[in-house]
Amino acid sequence: MRRAVCPGSFDPIHNGHLEVIARASGLFDEVIVAVSTNYAKKYRFSLDERIEMARETLASLRGIIVEPVGQGLLAEYCRHRGASAIVKGLRSSSDFDYELPMATMNRQLSGVETVFLPAESHYLHLSSTLIKEVADLGGEVSDFVPRSVLKRLLSTGPAGGHASGLSPLG
Numbered sequence: 001m002r003r004a005v006c007p008g009s010f011d012p013i014h015n016g017h018l019e020v021i022a023r024a025s026g027l028f029d030e031v032i033v034a035v036s037t038n039y040a041k042k043y044r045f046s047l048d049e050r051i052e053m054a055r056e057t058l059a060s061l062r063g064i065i066v067e068p069v070g071q072g073l074l075a076e077y078c079r080h081r082g083a084s085a086i087v088k089g090l091r092s093s094s095d096f097d098y099e100l101p102m103a104t105m106n107r108q109l110s111g112v113e114t115v116f117l118p119a120e121s122h123y124l125h126l127s128s129t130l131i132k133e134v135a136d137l138g139g140e141v142s143d144f145v146p147r148s149v150l151k152r153l154l155s156t157g158p159a160g161g162h163a164s165g166l167s168p169l170g
Contacts, residue, residue: 044132075109
């Protein structure tokens with residue numbers, strides 16, 4: 001069985017994530033969507049909520065497992081789960097520059113390869129952070145997230161807001 005891990009915090013999961021995961025499911029027999037928590041980050045949604053949103057939105061895809069990632073190295077998690085690859089979506093060359101050293105380290109630590117999938121052009125601008133910011137400021141984000149995520153996103157309101165009320169976008 002060819003198994004891959006698609007890691008991320010998914011706060012929240014958006015259509016760019018879904019597109020990469022769907023493509024990965026066509027390449028591998030099983031894709032583990034590994035929902036992580038970086039304790040240095042502040043999250044809008046709890047780990048349980050992020051897992052639930054991912055499970056809801058990915059339920060129709062074959063061979064997808066959604067689970068939390070525990071503490072420790074991603075390479076060790078992949079080895080423990082029997083995954084031969086990590087799948088990462090790339091939006092730009094800066095994503096590649098950020099991801100390449102980690103891919104090399106993961107390969108050297110555990111032999112797991114990283115597969116980079118370029119994002120579709122209409123998703124290149126998406127990030128969970130930007131989606132939350134636009135939603136917090138009353139912008140329309142329904143084209144960028146699944147319906148169940150949109151409902152939760154709009155019901156949670158700003159996760160701290162901006163002191164000036166102005167977005168860095170202008």
